[in-house]
Amino acid sequence: MENLDWSNLSFNARHTKAVVKSVYRDGRWSAPEVSDDFNLHLDIFAGVFHYSNSCFEGLKAFRGADGKVRIFRPDENAKRMASSGAYLDMAYPSEEMFIDMCVTCVKENIDYLPPYGFGASLYIRPVLIGCNPQLGVQSSKEVIFMVMCSPVGLYSTSKGLTPTTAIISRNYDRAAPNGTGRFKLSANYATSLHPYNLAHRLGYGELLYLDSATKTKIDEFGSSNFMAIKGDRYVTPLSNSVLPSITNKSLQQIATDFGLTVEKRPIPVEELAEFDEVNACGTAVVITPIHTIEDRPGLESDVVTASYHFGSPDKCGPVSQKLYERIRGIQNGTEEDPYGWCLVL
Ligand SMILES: Cc1ncc(COP(=O)(O)O)c(C=O)c1O
Structure with a gap:
């Protein structure tokens, strides 16, 4: 080896x-x-x-x-x-x-x-x-x-979780309204390659999809769920075309244990202006803090129509950091695993 x-x-x-x-x-x-x-x-x-x-x-x-x-x-x-x-x-x-x-x-x-x-x-x-x-x-x-x-690796540096930027996908959809977004089909990822590459060429770290029927509500990122902290609330989209993320489900439980209120509901795009912390969450990275989300008429457009900012560009938000540390502690066996999530070999 x-x-x-x-x-x-x-x-x-x-x-x-x-x-x-x-x-x-x-x-x-x-x-x-x-x-x-x-x-x-x-x-x-x-x-x-x-x-x-x-x-x-x-x-x-x-x-x-x-x-x-x-x-x-x-x-x-x-x-x-x-x-x-x-x-x-x-x-x-x-x-x-x-x-x-x-x-x-x-x-x-x-x-x-x-x-x-x-x-x-x-x-x-x-x-x-x-x-x-x-x-x-x-x-x-x-x-x-x-x-x-x-x-x-875990994508985090010695300084902790590294925040990144995202762009809203206005002119490309990940999943059809009654399509396959909630399943982990390989085909879903083929459709997301082109818009993802465009977003990367524009310099964004993540691509944020909206509900494809009305384009008014947040769905999820290209390969991770969306979750936000708003005061003492953990807010995450309720949508039929979002992949049910196991990380998000676990973070919701931990958030509840921390005394936060979990709101799983449709999230209008404009509500981005009201969030304190925004993260992409999934198995690969657990949490990727997002410090800026920009909106453009399309991924080929030069015009930025809105820009939302959350916390510091070089630091994870405090609530998200706490959630992250708890889940990583459970995975590493340094924190109690009260729900028996880990299969210990
Ligand atoms: C589209 C999409 N959403 C969300 C997730 C996060 O899911 P999980 O937390 O189960 O890894 C993934 C990764 O699997 C994904 O590909």
Whole structure:
């Protein structure tokens, strides 16, 4: 194994020791196979290539201060994959199979699990793809479920969480009003690549989508949920096209425990002017503080029509910082885990 610099890991695909795979064929899953082969040999007519018969998950394993390994809420990811797989009308793993294969993947790749103290973790990526040959637009009868992983950094610097900027997406939608935004389908991410690249070229760190039916309410960022602090309230959008984020769900519980009132409701864009702290939240980074959100008529436009500011451009807001520290403490085993979120190996 190569020598890894645990303090300098980025969010990149890295081949570890092993991947775990199972195939669904003739009505049953094969026994999970541990393999060092990171390539698949697939029929070129497989549905995944043509119609994006595919969904995935993302979760993390952490090495705790006590030396134990913790996987954060894998049961929630299993349930979300079940809902994505059911939407695609494909076979999907049971919760037990999903968790077992994640555990096997972590154990097989244990040398790649970053030690405690670097803020790094082992990112686990379960993927479900349709693989039987087909020409018509159909759900897949044969499916591969595979779990791979990669050591990743936490994006935070020694100074703490680094705030970034965002732009509102006025002329590109992530999900249709009654579409697939609440599922973790691969197709959702293909549609978001172009606007995301435009936002990056303009120098913004994040892209904020609105509800595509009326363009008046906040939905979510490209690959993370939106949450804001307004006085003693934790505000996050209620929308049918937002991915139900496990990080957001956990932060809502922690916020409630801290005595904040959680408001899950439609959020009008203009309310941005009233927020004290705004964050993107998700597994990869937990919390990305947003210090500025700008609005333009379109991502190709030079005109900034509104600019909203939250807190300091170089520091996470105090309430968000507290929420962040609690969730990271639970993941690292330095704080009590009252809800049994972590699967301790
Ligand atoms: C579109 C989108 N929203 C939100 C999230 C955050 O979800 P979670 O906290 O479960 O990682 C993700 C990442 O998985 C995402 O891709």
